Amino acid sequence: MRPEELLPPATMAALAKRRLTFRQLPAGQPGGHPSPRAGLSLEFSDHRPYQPGDDFRQIDWAVYARQRRLVTKVYTQELEAPLYLLLDTSASMGYGQPAKFPLALRLAAALAFVALRGLDRVGLQPFAERLGEGLPPGRGRGHLGRVLSLLGELSPRGETSFAPVSDWAAGGHQPGLAVVISDFLAPTGVEEALTALRRARHRVWALQVLSPQELSPPWRGLLRLVDLETGRSRVVPLGRQALLAYRARLAEHNRRLAEFCSSQGIPHRLLASPRRPAEIVLELVARR
Amino acid sequence: MVLRSPVGLSLAALGLLVVLIYFLRRQPRPVHVPALFLWERLPPGQPRWLSRLFPQLDLLLLLQLAAVAALAVGAADPARVGLRPGGATLLVLDASASMSAQGVADQTRQAAQAVVQATGGPWAVISWAQPTEVLVPLTPEPDQVRAALDRYRPGLAARPPLSHALTLLPHQWARIVIITDRPPSQLPPRAELILIPSPNEFSLTAFAVRPQPDGSGFQLLVRVRNHTDQYQDLPLVVQAGETRFFQALLLPPRAEETLFLPYYGPLGEGLVAELAREDGFPWDNRRYFAPGLVGCRVRWLGQQQPYLWAALVASGGAELALEPPWDLTVAVGTSLEEPPPGPALLVEAGTPEAPLGPPQPPGEWSAQADPLLGGVDVSDWVVPHVRPVELPEGAQVALLAGELPAVARWESAAGKRVLLTFPIHGSSLPASTGFPLLVRNVLQWLLPWRTGAQYVVGESVALPPGAEVLTPAGPASGVWVPEAPGLYEVRRGGRRELVAVNLPPADQVEEGGALPLATPTLSEPVRRQDPVWGWFAGLALALLLAEGLLAQRRG
Numbered sequence: 104m105r106p107e108e109l110l111p112p113a114t115m116a117a118l119a120k121r122r123l124t125f126r127q128l129p130a131g132q133p134g135g136h137p138s139p140r141a142g143l144s145l146e147f148s149d150h151r152p153y154q155p156g157d158d159f160r161q162i163d164w165a166v167y168a169r170q171r172r173l174v175t176k177v178y179t180q181e182l183e184a185p186l187y188l189l190l191d192t193s194a195s196m197g198y199g200q201p202a203k204f205p206l207a208l209r210l211a212a213a214l215a216f217v218a219l220r221g222l223d224r225v226g227l228q229p230f231a232e233r234l235g236e237g238l239p240p241g242r243g244r245g246h247l248g249r250v251l252s253l254l255g256e257l258s259p260r261g262e263t264s265f266a267p268v269s270d271w272a273a274g275g276h277q278p279g280l281a282v283v284i285s286d287f288l289a290p291t292g293v294e295e296a297l298t299a300l301r302r303a304r305h306r307v308w309a310l311q312v313l314s315p316q317e318l319s320p321p322w323r324g325l326l327r328l329v330d331l332e333t334g335r336s337r338v339v340p341l342g343r344q345a346l347l348a349y350r351a352r353l354a355e356h357n358r359r360l361a362e363f364c365s366s367q368g369i370p371h372r373l374l375a376s377p378r379r380p381a382e383i384v385l386e387l388v389a390r391r
Numbered sequence: 392m393v394l395r396s397p398v399g400l401s402l403a404a405l406g407l408l409v410v411l412i413y414f415l416r417r418q419p420r421p422v423h424v425p426a427l428f429l430w431e432r433l434p435p436g437q438p439r440w441l442s443r444l445f446p447q448l449d450l451l452l453l454l455q456l457a458a459v460a461a462l463a464v465g466a467a468d469p470a471r472v473g474l475r476p477g478g479a480t481l482l483v484l485d486a487s488a489s490m491s492a493q494g495v496a497d498q499t500r501q502a503a504q505a506v507v508q509a510t511g512g513p514w515a516v517i518s519w520a521q522p523t524e525v526l527v528p529l530t531p532e533p534d535q536v537r538a539a540l541d542r543y544r545p546g547l548a549a550r551p552p553l554s555h556a557l558t559l560l561p562h563q564w565a566r567i568v569i570i571t572d573r574p575p576s577q578l579p580p581r582a583e584l585i586l587i588p589s590p591n592e593f594s595l596t597a598f599a600v601r602p603q604p605d606g607s608g609f610q611l612l613v614r615v616r617n618h619t620d621q622y623q624d625l626p627l628v629v630q631a632g633e634t635r636f637f638q639a640l641l642l643p644p645r646a647e648e649t650l651f652l653p654y655y656g657p658l659g660e661g662l663v664a665e666l667a668r669e670d671g672f673p674w675d676n677r678r679y680f681a682p683g684l685v686g687c688r689v690r691w692l693g694q695q696q697p698y699l700w701a702a703l704v705a706s707g708g709a710e711l712a713l714e715p716p717w718d719l720t721v722a723v724g725t726s727l728e729e730p731p732p733g734p735a736l737l738v739e740a741g742t743p744e745a746p747l748g749p750p751q752p753p754g755e756w757s758a759q760a761d762p763l764l765g766g767v768d769v770s771d772w773v774v775p776h777v778r779p780v781e782l783p784e785g786a787q788v789a790l791l792a793g794e795l796p797a798v799a800r801w802e803s804a805a806g807k808r809v810l811l812t813f814p815i816h817g818s819s820l821p822a823s824t825g826f827p828l829l830v831r832n833v834l835q836w837l838l839p840w841r842t843g844a845q846y847v848v849g850e851s852v853a854l855p856p857g858a859e860v861l862t863p864a865g866p867a868s869g870v871w872v873p874e875a876p877g878l879y880e881v882r883r884g885g886r887r888e889l890v891a892v893n894l895p896p897a898d899q900v901e902e903g904g905a906l907p908l909a910t911p912t913l914s915e916p917v918r919r920q921d922p923v924w925g926w927f928a929g930l931a932l933a934l935l936l937a938e939g940l941l942a943q944r945r946g
Contacts, residue, residue, distance in 0.1 A: 195425035263426075288426035317425060324449045327419040330427035338419045339430060348433040356429065 104205065106251040109212040114381040118213060121388045122221035123186065123280065150174045184279045185240040186218040186225045187305070188250075189268055190257070191285030193231040194332045197259030199314020201377050204259045207284045207312050209380035214282060215250045217384060219243070224279075227253055228271055231261035240277070262332040263289045265296035272299035281305040286312055287360055294363050301367055308387070309364050309371045311357070318353065318375055320346065392469050393920065399466030406459045413452045420449075451938055458934035465927030470920035475511035478565025479529060482506060482536075483556060485571035486520035488848065488894045489589060490545035492572075492672035498587045499570050500540045506568050506585075507536050511919050515560055516540065519571075521548040521849035523556045533921070547674060547875060548849020549895030552760065553577065590671025592619050596647065596896060597766055598664045598678035599827040600654070601705040608655040609705070612824045613664055614768075615650070617642035626667045632660035649824045658682040661878040661889045679878050679891035687838065688712035693725030693740060698821035702830035719838060724814060733806040734837035739814045744783050744803055747812065750776035754793015761789035763798055763809065763832045765847070766896035767825040774813040774820070782810075798829075800836060809833045847895040848873050858883035860890070 153162060153173035161175045188211045196204040215225045224242045227250055229235035238253050268283065269292070281300050287293055287309070300307045322341055329336045339345060357373060364371035374383060394400070424430060482503050490496060507514060516526040516539045527539035550556075553575045557567070567582040569575070572589040597614035617623045627638040627650075634656055642648060659682065666676040682705075689709045691700075703709040703721070720731035722740035730742050741747035753776060756769045769790060777792045786801035792813070800809045820826040839853060846852050852871045854860060859868040861880045873879070873892040881888045 198423070198425040286425065288429070290428045314425075320424075322420075322422055325417060325419045327421045328424045328427060328430050329421055331423050331425050333427070335427055336421070337427060337430060339433070345433050349430060352429050352433075 104208060104255050106248070106255060109209055109251050109254055110216055114209075114213055114379075115216060117381040118217050118384060119220065121217050121385065123184075123214075123218050123223060123388060147176060147178060149177045151177055184223060184306070185277055186214065186223055187240070187276065187279055187281040188214060188225065188227045189271065189281060189283045189285075190227065190229045190254075191231065191263065191283075192229045192235060192257050192259055193261050193263035194259050195263055195286055195288055196312070198331055199316050201314070202259075203286060203312045203314050206374065206377070206380065207310075208254050208257065210284055210310065210312075210374075210383060211282075212251055212254055213380045213384040214387075216247060217388065219247050225250060226276075229253075229257055230264075230267040230271070232264045232267070233261075234267040234271060240279075265289055265292035268296035269299040272296070272303040272305070276303065276305075278304035279306070280308065282308040282310060284310045284312065286317075288317075288356075293360060297364065297367060297369055301369070307367075307369045309360070309369055310383075311360065311371065311373045313373065313375045315375070315377075318350070320349065392471055392923070394464075394467040394469050395920065395922075396466070396468040399468060400463050402466045403460060403463035405463070406456050409455050409459060410452070413449070413455075417449075451942055454934050454938035454941070458931045458938065461927045461931035461934060465924045465931060468922065468924050469927065470922050472918060472920050475509065475919045477511035479562055480506065480510055480512065480514045480566040480568060481557075481560060481562070481564045482514060482516045483519050483553070483567065483569045483571075484516060484526075484540075484543050485550060485569070485573070486518040486524075486543065486545040487550035488545070488547045488674060489572050489591065489672060490520075490587075491547060491674060492590050494590060494671070495572060495587050496543065496545050499545075500543060502570050502585045502587065503540050503543075503568075504537065507533055507540075510566070512536075515562070516543070517556055517559060518543055519553070519556045519569075520546055520550050523551060523559055525559055528560065529562065546849065547894060549847060553579075589618070591675065592670035593617050593623050593625060593642065593666060593668075594672070594675040595664060595666055595678050596675075597649075597824050597828060598662075598680055598893075599705070599824065599831065600658065600662060600680050600682075601827045602701045603653075608653060609658070611650075611652040611654045611662070611664070612827060613650045613652065614647060614824045615640060615642060615666065616647040617644060620644045628665045628667045629654070630663045630665070631656045631658070661891060663878070674876065675894050677876070678893050679876060681878060681889035681891035687834075688716065688718045690715075690717040690720045690731070691723075692720065692727065692731075693723040694816070696723045696738065696815055698826070699723065699738065699815055699830070702827045703834070706827060706831040706834050719834075724816075730803065730805045735806060735808050736833055736837065737808060737810045739778060739812060740810075741778075741780070742808075745780050745786075745799075745801075745808070745810060748779035750778055751795065753777045753797070753813065754791075754795065756797070757791040757793075759787075759789055759791070761787060761798075761800075762836055763789040763800060763829065765828075765832055767828050767832065768823075769825060771823055772819055772825070774818040777813045780810065780812050807837050809837060846873055846890060846892045848876055848892060849895070852890075854881070855883065 150163060150166065151174065153175050157175045163174050163176050166172070166174050190207060190211050196202075196207060211227065215227070218225045219242060222242060224240035225246065226238055226240035228237035235257075238249060241249070263285070283297070283300070297307060297309065320341075324341060325338070326341050327336050327338050361371050361373070372383075372387065484499055484503060490499065503516070512533065513529050513531040514527075514536045515529045516536060518524040518526050526542055527535055530536065553569070557579065567579055568585060569578070569582055570585045570587060572587045574584055574586065578584060594616050595613065596616050597612065599612040600609050601612065602609050611629060613627065615625065615627070621644055623642045625640045625642060627640050629636040629638070629652070636654075638650070638652060640648070640650070661682065662680040664678050664680070668676070670676065687709045689703065689711055691711060699721070700709070709719070717733060720733060720735040721738070722731065722735065723738045724740060726741040726747070728743070730744055737745075739747070753774050756772065758764050758769055774792070777795050777797055779795050780799070782788070782796060782799055783801055783803065786799050788796045788799045790796070790798035795812065797812055798810070799812075800807070802808070815821065849872065852873065854868055854871055858881055859866040860871050861882070862871075876892050876894055879890050879892060881890055
């Protein structure tokens with residue numbers, strides 16, 4: 104996809120004044136996100152009684168003149184939080200009409216745009232059965248171009264596996280916001296990968312993208328179902344009962360994922376209908 | 392609906408064969424899924440056999456079975472049953488020139504189809520034109536009638552009297568349905584008339600040429616009719632060889648106007664008058680005129696009559712001859728002692744075979760069906776008096792003034808005669824368009840070929856020996872029936888002459904003879920079956936086509 108298709112001017116205009124904000128940031132380098140801890144910045148927070156060892160420059164002499172007691176000015180600590188986009192590029196992401204993959208790409212581009220506008224650093228890491236060639240965190244207008252360029256080169260292939268995500272989490276990256284964009288249609292490994300990200304002190308978002316055909320298959324009759332990724336097949340006489348059973352199984356899979364995310368404090372969003380990426384990102388930013 | 396051949400339903404057994412082949416050769420349809428693990432070990436459905444069978448049925452199979460079922464029903468010859476009014480019905484379809492207007496023929500066919508659809512038959516169809524044609528004799532089969540309606544093609548000829556058409560199929564008709572755009576002047580009892588609206592907006596109803604009485608040139612007499620309810624601004628173009636003359640006309644709604652235009656050009660190549668605007672019936676927007684043949688030697692007896700002479704010169708190429716031989720004798724306002732030899736035109740002139748009485752006041756004009764009055768409108772004629780006459784046996788009266796004959800014709804041993812029992816001098820005839828037309832008709836009857844330069848489509852022309860006319864289909868000789876209006880070249884003895892062929896006048900008086908009585912036959916409603924197997928055959932084809940497209944789409 105071309106950059107202007109990934110991030111149309113209308114999307115940029117809608118997201119231009121939005122910023123990513125976090126309430127519980129892990130300790131890190133000074134940056135643009137307010138932290139609940141006090142620190143050095145231009146944002147005044149409070150006064151506290153002077154204690155030996157405090158910086159003389161922070162004593163509020165105006166208060167001393169009025170009240171004859173020494174108080175020190177306290178400022179809000181502002182920390183930097185890189186945005187890590189972990190994008191599932193397995194073959195199953197190319198499924199559906201419309202396909203899930205273009206939506207995932209546009210979603211990643213929109214999140215990267217919002218983060219870079221807020222002077223945050225953005226890194227991109229594709230994954231399928233193994234980690235793909237990623238982009239280390241960076242900031243600035245030029246970095247947005249590099250993110251869009253890499254997104255445009257990606258295509259869905261390979262099998263879905265979340266083991267590479269666990270490997271990435273163990274890679275010692277600076278804690279930040281890790282957004283996992285995937286269909287999460289893997290029988291195992293999802294919970295381990297999200298737990299590994301949490302252990303690495305990242306804030307984690309799980310964005311699950313599904314197509315309408317996955318939620319409600321349109322076929323009937325005697326079918327040979329072929330797995331897009333593995334090529335394995337299975338003959339199924341697909342009638343009403345079988346369809347109901349499939350839908351129940353998919354709903355159970357999604358419910359378990361949502362419950363696990365809730366227990367870990369991971370925001371989980373199921374994106375099941377074709378929507379504009381800008382709307383989704385606006386909704387995500389507003390909820391955080 | 393009934394099945395007229397139930398044996399055809401046995402074709403439904405093909406369905407069993409289709410099902411057998413389907414289950415023997417069925418292949419699961421490959422479909423890609425993103426996660427096969429969600430489809431594994433699905434719980435079985437309800438244990439009912441139908442619930443188990445249904446997923447194994449395919450839309451393709453259902454389409455095939457539906458096509459076989461439609462085919463079987465179609466093979467059983469299904470028919471819709473309905474009660475229709477019965478009785479022999481004669482459909483008389485006007486095929487004269489005016490029915491050739493745009494869309495009129497299709498409307499006529501639809502009206503006839505509606506009659507056939509609504510009645511129980513049997514039916515017969517006649518194409519009413521010159522010559523009248525039986526499209527289908529009495530038949531109980533609607534399909535034959537429909538095929539006959541497809542053969543219905545209006546021409547450019549006139550239509551004969553309705554009585555002539557009806558005598559082609561003598562029968563005790565329960566109904567006679569006449570479909571036309573112009574109602575005939577007489578209708579048989581209980582005949583039904585279906586009028587088709589004509590898209591004809593305007594027409595050139597008459598075109599004649601006559602010399603000016605002073606010999607300085609000619610006068611063009613043009614009659615134009617506006618059939619619409621609006622004013623019509625019409626450009627009239629008269630073409631003589633390469634020369635064209637234009638004249639703008641403004642016609643009031645539903646009006647007919649006569650124009651007298653001076654003309655000083657040549658007549659040798661004939662004249663074409665045309666309304667240079669298109670309407671739904673363009674054929675009558677153009678009329679042709681050919682100059683009369685030269686060499687018609689006229690013997691003149693009695694009073695001088697310059698208007699009559701001018702019309703004779705224009706229509707017949709007459710030249711005055713004092714010595715025999717004469718081609719025509721014209722007697723005006725005199726009483727002849729002896730019958731003149733050869734053809735004679737008698738204008739208020741008595742002869743021993745038809746002596747005239749004293750003048751009497753004229754009564755109301757009453758035109759009869761006669762070739763002398765073709766295209767002639769007598770409504771504006773005013774004459775000072777008419778004379779009673781004792782006509783010989785066999786004489787035909789073309790025009791009556793009250794009870795007295797005004798125009799009559801007969802054939803005697805000495806030759807053909809046309810008698811006008813009123814004077815031209817002091818009458819309005821010289822100023823009317825009908826006068827040169829009357830003279831032309833008179834000459835055409837008296838001298839069939841020598842002066843017959845004007846003909847109508849569909850009427851046979853007896854060409855003189857050695858003459859041939861050049862038509863688009865090749866040269867014709869003997870008896871020639873013109874099929875289209877135009878100027879035609881005639882070659883005779885190394886000479887080249889022109890004849891003009893025009894459409895028959897729309898207001899031609901056409902009735903003659905007694906109309907046969909249609910005796911209404913009270914008949915019971917007919918239980919009629921309309922076959923509908925074609926619908927089922929079409930449905931089967933459509934289903935097979937859909938099945939093929941679906942199979943191709945699935946690969």
